[in-house]
Amino acid sequence: MNQPLKLKAKDYKSEVKPIWCPGCGHYSVLSAITKAFAGLGIARDDTVLVSGIGCSSRLPAYVDSYGFHGVHGRGLAIAQGLKVARPDLTVLALGGDGDGFSIGGNHFLHACRRNVNITYIAMDNEVYGMTKGQASPTTPEDWDHSKLTPHGPGVRPFKPAALALAAGAPWIARGYSGNPNQMARLIAEAIEHPGFSFLHVLSQCITFCPEQTDWKSIVSERDEPALSDADVAASLFHHEDGLQTGLLYASPRNAWPGPQAKVQSADISEGFRL
């Protein structure tokens, strides 16, 4: 019997070519996702990428798998519904900092709390890039590059890892677009984690935040084991500079829905019948 051909990372890329700016960190996330899929040997038709709106949310089109380019901020809601209906699939939700922490902020909190077995990759460039450079929930307080906030947003940026922890996320990691191989490993681990996994990616925007190219010299890998004590992790997330990468926190708990609440597609169809 013939062995199935082992797919390489490039085999997971679709025919659609990205239109991101050259130098955009999202290319690196695309590369890391395809490397993770190749490393895990995941079948393309067992995988679904769901996104919201924004530059980063274009990503599902560039991967040769099933994909859903959803509504702004609602990628997580769609991804969770899909996973509950089809637990056999590998489901990844994707989006940017505006999509995930502002417009979809409430979905983010409840996805962390609910703990459906999906992976959420938030590509954080601290700016709304697609609409040409407005401040987002993670923009630094004094970022004055936009004419809409000429003196900076003047409010403290969100700390995504701290938010995720407070809302109950059992698996929290941070990657960086300058290190796609580490990111690929983190994505593979996130997919294998049996519950909600949140990967916060520092993904530079070369166009509206050119200063982020400096991340290359200041981002570092955290060389300690992942924390499992939420109190210790909370202290870390509140006091760190947000530039350490790696698996930061892992404290597995039962995913939702539990095994006793198996949902069939037919049940869902019945439930939605008008």
Next chain:
Amino acid sequence: MSKEQLGQFLAHSVELESEARERYLELSEAMAEHNNKEVAEFFGRMADESRLHLEEVAEIAEQHDLPDLKAWEFNWPEEESPETASYEAVHYRMTLRQAMLLALDNERAAERFYRSFADSSQDAQTRRLAAQFSAEEASHAAHLVKWLGKLPADPEHPLEEDDPPHMPE
């Protein structure tokens, strides 16, 4: 042990050349999309060069048992394989000179990587192949230096926009 060393070396070599080609292709397509035709053509040419080198390395590798490594299991001197253009180093307004300097850095990094095996491997075949690959990368670098010498100087602020992309009030 020597077979293992050779297998590891060839696995790294194939990945290095393959990643270099993929990244140059990606950059070429991205630059074409952003109307930087000169740089798009240059990166396209570098992708072709990398493909030729990849074919040469892959042909040698086919005759040996290579370990099946995942992307994060390769042992590179830095975050990515040495000949892969870093995402931080490119910009849609970069000039041909900047693109060539980036490619030169990549060739020299690959040359150093191969030379480290040529200098330190305990396996004779690995040392021989590494010296051959290193010399090839050095010759690519020398070509780039020659081309760079023929280019006119860049404008003073090549990345500055005539019409900045920020939205007016």
